[in-house]
């Protein structure tokens with residue numbers, strides 16, 4: 001489905017610091033939102049930062065149609081995200097949205113969401129969407145350490161949440177694929193949605209293949225435009241090189257070469 | 259109302275603002291953002307003889323006020339263009355100009371011949387300057403004799419307006435400009451990207467899969483402007499100028515240096531509506547300076 005894309009100034013409603021490296025950005029649109037799907041992303045113009053030339057892509061963390069707001073979950077990586085962390089209520093932020101395809105609705109209720117690092121961002125919106133379709137997913141979230149574990153209550157409204165941290169300071173210890181749910185002979189899921197660093201998604205894809213579970217991943221290739229014209233963000237698929245910003249960011253692992 | 263129209267080699271453009279190949283897709287990707295009918299023209303993504311997958315990911319590295327790319331002419335070939343893409347874009351209310359690329363003279367000629375048959379394509383832009391393909395491509399754009407040859411061979415089969423896009427990766431841009439003019443080019447486009455590179459020190463690896471790539475954006479504007487100025491003094495065919503144009507001021511600079519029209523490239527990624535803003539900005543400038551025709555700006559730089 002092709003949705004009309006907008007270039008718009010959105011009003012910064014609130015900036016909420018979650019921990020040293022992460023914050024939430026609540027933004028309000030001047031007019032009623034178009035339909036936005038889970039897995040889609042926005043391209044943010046970072047103004048006033050000399051070294052940030054291109055826009056920065058971020059997944060849509062959640063959408064509140066009644067308040068006409070959307071929320072981004074941002075991890076501070078470099079200049080651009082550091083600049084965004086300085087935004088104040090009342091500032092404006094220019095966005096191109098909604099971009100990309102979306103996660104597909106599953107034909108099963110046995111659903112697992114796996115997220116690591118800032119890869120958790122699109123999973124909240126997906127969990128909301130699944131709830132609206134009477135599915136309560138299992139949600140496995142990986143964090144570096146206890147200090148970074150956040151929004152667990154929010155996720156818990158939509159699914160059964162499990163936490164794992166690299167250092168074991170909260171929940172189980174290890175990487176997401178080390179979680180005990182994966183150590184069983186049989187997994188009770190028929191669909192896995194996964195988002196995070198490439199290495200993590202590849203590892204989860206391997207588990208999904210082994211258990212013949214359908215699996216969708218959301219890629220985060222570096223982008224110049226974000227709306228399909230520069231061909232910088234490609235990934236090899238069964239149909240040749242496809243654009244992560246248009247044919248993706250969500251791909252069924254069967255279509256990827258990994 | 260000031261007159262923004264320009265006539266380039268017999269082709270009438272409603273204004274001098276067009277969009278650069280490889281940065282505007284086939285135009286339809288921008289229909290959510292702007293009215294394409296407000297543009298002078300659209301230069302679509304490079305078309306080659308056969309399908310090309312392009313280079314491996316990563317293909318992009320951001321730089322200070324610019325970016326490097328190594329897309330490498332990814333496209334589905336001229337057959338696919340004529341069959342699938344042309345019907346979809348042929349009735350846009352603006353000039354659609356096809357960027358023609360290749361690795362051999364034969365490939366350029368073949369593609370040009372096929373595009374010549376398409377009624378609603380009034381011109382082609384020969385890309386003899388792509389830094390991102392191993393074979394040919396840039397060789398045609400850096401050796402004057404080869405530039406003349408490929409232009410002359412295409413000239414034999416191509417009956418409409420023939421534009422040739424030059425590479426800045428040469429010692430003397432005027433030698434290349436003269437070479438393509440000798441080969442029969444009607445118009446010169448300049449510049450394509452500047453060859454550059456970026457390194458990730460954490461991994462001690464190049465950022466791009468191809469190690470080197472093409473630099474675009476405001477970082478290259480002074481070089482592009484200088485080349486337009488030099489070529490304007492050296493040859494007497496019209497010039498379409500580009501390289502780092504972000505706003506109307508930049509566009510007007512190119513026209514003063516000698517460009518009859520301009521292309522907006524990388525700026526489209528940052529603001530997909532920028533091309534139309536540039537049209538408005540040029541009009542506002544003309545009103546402010548009481549300039550009746552935009553053609554009065556072409557090469558109007560005062561140097562004495």
Ligand SMILES: Cc1cc2nc3c(=O)[nH]c(=O)nc-3n(C[C@H](O)[C@H](O)[C@H](O)COP(=O)(O)OP(=O)(O)OC[C@H]3O[C@@H](n4cnc5c(N)ncnc54)[C@H](O)[C@@H]3O)c2cc1C
Nearest residue numbers: 056057058059073074075077078079080081118121220222
């Ligand atoms: C479709 C998509 C969705 C995304 N969603 C989110 C999100 O919801 N929340 C979030 O925090 N981040 C997300 N990202 C990643 C985010 O865009 C980058 O972290 C951000 O652009 C970095 O900008 P910067 O200026 O702070 O860092 P830079 O100075 O540009 O880079 C700092 C470091 O981060 C690395 N980096 C830059 N871009 C990316 C990227 N695309 N992927 C991985 N590493 C990168 C660079 O190589 C460098 O090492 C997403 C990326 C994509 C493509």
Ligand SMILES: Cc1cc2nc3c(=O)[nH]c(=O)nc-3n(C[C@H](O)[C@H](O)[C@H](O)COP(=O)(O)O)c2cc1C
Nearest residue numbers: 278279280304327385449450474475501502523524
């Ligand atoms: C991602 C990308 C793809 C490009 N692809 C092409 C191409 O297919 N053919 C071509 O002649 N030039 C291509 N170019 C070069 C541009 O058309 C233009 O010459 C160059 O980017 C300089 O202008 P700018 O600084 O305004 O972008 C490409 C540039 C970029 C950034």
Ligand code: FES
Nearest residue numbers: 226230231233245
């Ligand atoms: S980022 Fe430009 S095509 Fe995907």
